[in-house]
Amino acid sequence: MQRLAPALRQDNVPLDLISLIKTILAATKEISFRVSQADLGGLMGSTLDENIQGEVQKKLDVVANELFKDILLESGFVKAISSEEEDTSVAGNAVGKYIVSFDPLDGSSNIDINSLIGTIFSIHEAPEHMDADNPDMFKQSGNRQVCAGYVLYGPSTMLVMTTGSGTHFYVLDRTHGGYLLVQRSVRVPEDTQEFAINMSNQRFWQAPMQNYINDLLAGDTGPRGKNFNMRWIAAMVGDIHRVLCRGGIFTYPKDSRKAEQPYKLRLMYEANPMSFLIEQAGGLAMTSQGRIMDIEPDSIHQRVEVIMGSKNEVEACLGYYK
Ligand code: AFP
Secondary structure, eight states: BBBHHHHHHHOOOOOOHHHHHHHHHHHHHHHHHHHHHHHGOOOOEEEEEEESSEEEEEEEHHHHHHHHHHHHHHHHSSSEEETTTHHHHHHHTTOOOEEEEEEEEOOOOGGGGGGGOEEEEEEEEEESOOTTGGGGOOOOOGGGEEEEEEESSSSEEEEEESSOEEEEEEEEEETTEEEEEESOOOOOOOOOOEOOOOOGGGGGHHHHHHHHHHHHTGGGSSSOOOEEEEESSHHHHHHHHHHHHHHEEEOOBBSOOOSSOOOOEEEIIIIHHHHHHHTTTTTTHHHHHHBBGGOSSSSSEEEEOEEEEEEHHHHHHHTTTT
């Protein structure tokens, strides 16, 4: 099995980007170890603080965020970072070539139940004309990502990453301490009979999503003429990993629970990196209005509607919005 750096060189990834990716992965190995220690490391449970998103922070959220921040800012490769757990971007090396957005631990509500969690990251080139402390550097569309990926801290620790030459799977090999390539150019099946949505919010969705899900639930006697299965992991990393492995549609639609916040998922830390991975694997990553990666962001913590996965099923869902 191929090691990470040769696999990246095969895709013509520049050497400085390979070094940055290896820096990010060093942090994920440490987090993977801490996650595996669970209560033994005293890191279960919540802090008394809320993050900028208004969510109570788990102790592991804070530890993972600090680890990422320190290792990236000390690396010299990075002009600034932005994190789901930080109020605004944090400046690094004034002449660093890249900026990194990350969700240090996605699926925080799964931490205390020893269930799936992961780290999501997205890399853009840093605009040379902006100062390192200018958060506007991060207002770049997903189309301009040079790398995106996640690390899933599951029964095995897996890295799923793209640099624009397909989406590849790697597994952390604890015997030599590095990630090994296990599947190159993963493809999302175009058709599926599996959907992922938080059904408890059904009454808050817009009519098109209500109608689409009702038709899936009607099964083989309904308009879709086939039965659908449902899965919900409550961690986007887990749900998207399943979609990449065997197809499916994952959606977090617009809802009316909070008028001032109609969307749940974050563009920079969740939607854009997952869109890059899904599209590079032949799937679609959309809102009901267009491609997610075409969105020109207006703030670093922006939230967005998400409908992504198997191509034909995403198109079927979008048909309800026409
Ligand atoms: P946290 O990491 O902040 O817990 O959120 C996880 C997440 O943003 C995403 O990964 C899940 O798909 C979604 O929230 C789950 O949300 P529900 O609370 O609706 O299950």
